[in-house]
Amino acid sequence: MPAVPLLAFSWPPEAYLWFKTLHIVGVVVWFAGLFYLVRLFIYHREAEELEPGLRTAFQNQYGLMERRLANIITTPGMVVAVLCAAGLLSVNPAWLHQGWMHAKLAFVVALLAYHAFCYRLMGQLQHGACLWSPKQLRALNELPTLLLVIVVMLVVFKNQFPTGTATWFIVALVLFMAASIQFYARWRRLRAERLAAAGGDGAAA
Numbered sequence: 001m002p003a004v005p006l007l008a009f010s011w012p013p014e015a016y017l018w019f020k021t022l023h024i025v026g027v028v029v030w031f032a033g034l035f036y037l038v039r040l041f042i043y044h045r046e047a048e049e050l051e052p053g054l055r056t057a058f059q060n061q062y063g064l065m066e067r068r069l070a071n072i073i074t075t076p077g078m079v080v081a082v083l084c085a086a087g088l089l090s091v092n093p094a095w096l097h098q099g100w101m102h103a104k105l106a107f108v109v110a111l112l113a114y115h116a117f118c119y120r121l122m123g124q125l126q127h128g129a130c131l132w133s134p135k136q137l138r139a140l141n142e143l144p145t146l147l148l149v150i151v152v153m154l155v156v157f158k159n160q161f162p163t164g165t166a167t168w169f170i171v172a173l174v175l176f177m178a179a180s181i182q183f184y185a186r187w188r189r190l191r192a193e194r195l196a197a198a199g200g201d202g203a204a205a
């Protein structure tokens with residue numbers, strides 16, 4: 001009599017679609033958290049320009065918001081996205097033999113490193129030891145956008161990935177982001193100068 005494997009397991013036919021649904025939901029939640037987390041870091045650092053009484057109150061509040069966002073939204077989103085990705089691969093392990101998946105996994109490792117780095121920055125901010133300026137944090141905040149665009153292109157185009165067009169697209173995106181950051185920094189500086197001048201006039205009047 002042939003041996004019957006007691007632990008033989010096969011996924012129900014719709015399991016793949018469930019994993020994919022939850023994978024996409026996890027990815028959306030993860031990115032929403034990552035985008036807003038570094039924005040809070042920027043406000044946290046900018047609060048250093050406030051007068052001492054207000055500064056402590058604002059920084060405490062930003063610290064609390066950062067911890068809650070990271071622990072209640074961003075990390076759980078990441079866990080759901082990664083666990084469901086593992087589910088997708090266990091239902092269809094053939095993906096693991098394809099080039100686009102290897103590239104995707106490499107960018108996902110970069111994204112996980114970014115996630116861990118955000119926790120490190122959050123710890124430094126809590127202790128008043130963050131050396132990143134608001135402008136540098138704004139530039140850092142563009143990194144997940146780039147990773148998102150690349151990973152989504154990989155998963156949509158798969159082995160038909162349009163390397164040439166995609167490279168131009170990414171270069172244009174990076175230039176646009178760099179120009180926006182410079183433009184915004186200049187606009188803020190000019191506005192601060194205008195406000196200071198208006199304050200000076202008011203005092204003289």
Ligand code: HEM
Nearest residue numbers: 024027081082085086088089095108147148151152155156
């Ligand atoms: C943890 C590593 C990851 C693995 C192993 C993984 C694996 C997969 C697999 C196997 C699919 C199904 C592909 C298909 O059925 O056509 C998929 C879909 C998808 N993944 Fe991931 N993924 C990972 C992380 C991510 C991340 C970080 C993002 C976003 C930046 C992402 C975005 C998507 C999207 C948008 C789809 C739906 C694509 C479609 O239905 O055409 N994945 N992923």
